[in-house]
Amino acid sequence: MTTDPPIRVRGLAKSYGPVEVLRGVDFDVARGSVFALLGANGAGKTTTVRILATLLRADAGTATVNGFDVATRAAGVRESISLTGQFAAVDDILSGQENLVLVARLRHLDDPGAVADDLLARFSLTDAAERRVSTYSGGMRRRLDIAMSLVGDPPVIFLDEPTAGLDPEGRVEVWRTVEELAEHGTTVLLTTQYLEEAERLADLIAILHEGRIIAHGTLTDLRRLFPPPTTEYVEKQPTLEDVFLAIVGGAKERG
Amino acid sequence: MTVHLLHDTAVLTARTLRHVTRSVDTIITTAVTPVAMMLMFVYVFGGAIDTGRTRYVDYLLPGILLITVASGVAYTALRLVVDRESGIFERFRSMPIARSGVLWAHVLTSVVANAISLAVVVGVALLMGFRSGAGVGAWLAVAGILLLFTLALTWIAVIPGLTATSVEGAGAFSYPLIFLPFLSSAFVPTATMPGPVRWFAEHQPVTPIVTALRDLLAERPVGGAIWTALGWCAGTLAVAYAFAVAAYRRRIG
Numbered sequence: 001m002t003t004d005p006p007i008r009v010r011g012l013a014k015s016y017g018p019v020e021v022l023r024g025v026d027f028d029v030a031r032g033s034v035f036a037l038l039g040a041n042g043a044g045k046t047t048t049v050r051i052l053a054t055l056l057r058a059d060a061g062t063a064t065v066n067g068f069d070v071a072t073r074a075a076g077v078r079e080s081i082s083l084t085g086q087f088a089a090v091d092d093i094l095s096g097q098e099n100l101v102l103v104a105r106l107r108h109l110d111d112p113g114a115v116a117d118d119l120l121a122r123f124s125l126t127d128a129a130e131r132r133v134s135t136y137s138g139g140m141r142r143r144l145d146i147a148m149s150l151v152g153d154p155p156v157i158f159l160d161e162p163t164a165g166l167d168p169e170g171r172v173e174v175w176r177t178v179e180e181l182a183e184h185g186t187t188v189l190l191t192t193q194y195l196e197e198a199e200r201l202a203d204l205i206a207i208l209h210e211g212r213i214i215a216h217g218t219l220t221d222l223r224r225l226f227p228p229p230t231t232e233y234v235e236k237q238p239t240l241e242d243v244f245l246a247i248v249g250g251a252k253e254r255g
Numbered sequence: 256m257t258v259h260l261l262h263d264t265a266v267l268t269a270r271t272l273r274h275v276t277r278s279v280d281t282i283i284t285t286a287v288t289p290v291a292m293m294l295m296f297v298y299v300f301g302g303a304i305d306t307g308r309t310r311y312v313d314y315l316l317p318g319i320l321l322i323t324v325a326s327g328v329a330y331t332a333l334r335l336v337v338d339r340e341s342g343i344f345e346r347f348r349s350m351p352i353a354r355s356g357v358l359w360a361h362v363l364t365s366v367v368a369n370a371i372s373l374a375v376v377v378g379v380a381l382l383m384g385f386r387s388g389a390g391v392g393a394w395l396a397v398a399g400i401l402l403l404f405t406l407a408l409t410w411i412a413v414i415p416g417l418t419a420t421s422v423e424g425a426g427a428f429s430y431p432l433i434f435l436p437f438l439s440s441a442f443v444p445t446a447t448m449p450g451p452v453r454w455f456a457e458h459q460p461v462t463p464i465v466t467a468l469r470d471l472l473a474e475r476p477v478g479g480a481i482w483t484a485l486g487w488c489a490g491t492l493a494v495a496y497a498f499a500v501a502a503y504r505r506r507i508g
Contacts, residue, residue, distance in 0.1 A: 053349045078351040089342035093274050105266045106352050108259075148346070 006187045011061035021047045023211035032185045036202035043208045045191035049160045053083040082149035083158045088141040092134040107152040119147040139170030159190045195240045260353035267360030285327040285372040312385045317468035318441025325432035328412040331365040332425040335416025365409040387472040403488040410495035417502045460487035
């Protein structure tokens with residue numbers, strides 16, 4: 001089991017009525033790496049994450065998380081993961097400290113208070129610990145949200161558009177957190193529609209477009225897919241955005 | 256797993272109870288409408304209503320208690336919708352916790368919150384001259400019926416809580432529940448009602464529940480009404496629970 005990748009997805013398909021959201025998605029995420037699922041709105045990113053987090057059943061295909069099949073061994077998956085969705089899932093009426101203690105209790109940890117204080121310090125929320133979350137800024141809520149996901153050190157973390165709706169400062173804060181997670185050896189699956197974010201954080205990037213992975217690799221690999229520069233005097237490295245648009249445009253013409 | 260269920264339910268109930276204690280206004284609001292109704296009926300209409308030798312406030316209180324619960328359970332629907340919209344429901348569901356614990360926490364919180372509101376209403380009734388010589392046993396029976404009634408109505412409230420698409424829509428189900436006691440013997444004896452209305456009033460669940468509570472509080476021997484009352488409560492509870500769990504499975508997976 002230790003040699004298996006912590007996330008393995010094969011032929012995942014999901015439809016909502018006549019709308020095919022996922023049409024055979026395959027990928028692996030290596031232990032301790034940051035994997036970015038990049039795509040526009042409606043590409044199927046959230047659907048993929050919800051299936052992996054046992055919140056939704058796939059119509060076809062298999063997915064294992066930390067060696068547990070998401071369809072048949074959901075309890076094992078839930079022991080192994082943590083999910084931060086698109087909207088900060090925090091309790092507004094409780095204080096930051098109480099939110100963390102709540103999750104620590106639900107994860108049956110021995111010293112919930114100490115776990116909470118530790119995370120509050122790590123996410124620079126100690127000063128706001130006693131305040132109700134309804135008084136927090138967007139960035140603080142998101143930080144608390146991610147801190148709640150780290151309670152109990154789950155080996156696999158899903159971050160579904162973790163910087164959506166944040167100001168640039170808040171975004172940089174989240175980026176720093178993700179980098180820290182990677183240093184701690186946590187496996188991170190991140191979804192984003194920001195190319196800059198994938199470029200900065202991810203070891204591997206998969207481009208999800210209309211329910212399929214249309215490109216997959218490191219940033220360098222993806223850059224190689226870009227048509228080589230020809231007539232220009234100064235060779236310009238394509239940004240990931242150029243790569244993305246080139247591939248997506250190509251797929252549309254073929255598709 | 257059972258140990259988990261109890262532990263997780265306790266932790267989650269502590270959380271929702273904090274929501275209640277931090278918005279005491281919800282308990283007050285729950286008690287205000289029934290208290291206002293009680294004041295109006297006792298001091299305005301009561302004089303014109305013939306309840307025989309029973310003082311009107313004694314006659315009225317059981318119905319007022321049911322109205323209190325009917326308006327109190329709306330907050331359960333509300334709290335569930337807020338949990339769903341905030342995403343914290345999804346967080347709980349992706350965690351290794353007993354799933355039914357999430358619903359039971361809301362239901363137990365409703366029981367506690369309604370018990371407080373009911374105590375407030377009974378307190379006001381005492382100030383208004385309500386008296387009962389009922390013993391501990393009868394009071395326990397009254398509490399038991401009200402508990403069963405609260406559980407039944409709360410599980411009804413869970414259904415819109417899980418299915419409503421807006422906070423505003425989630426509370427609407429409680430209006431017919433609040434209105435039902437008016438079409439029963441809760442405020443006026445059914446004898447003066449015209450035929451069809453009287454038939455409905457005598458065969459709907461509020462009348463036997465009110466009658467049972469009234470008999471217990473007045474130290475009268477409780478007749479068959481108490482079994483009809485318990486039957487209605489238990490039946491409603493079972494049906495509402497089944498629908499709520501089905502809604503949970505379907506909607507939340």
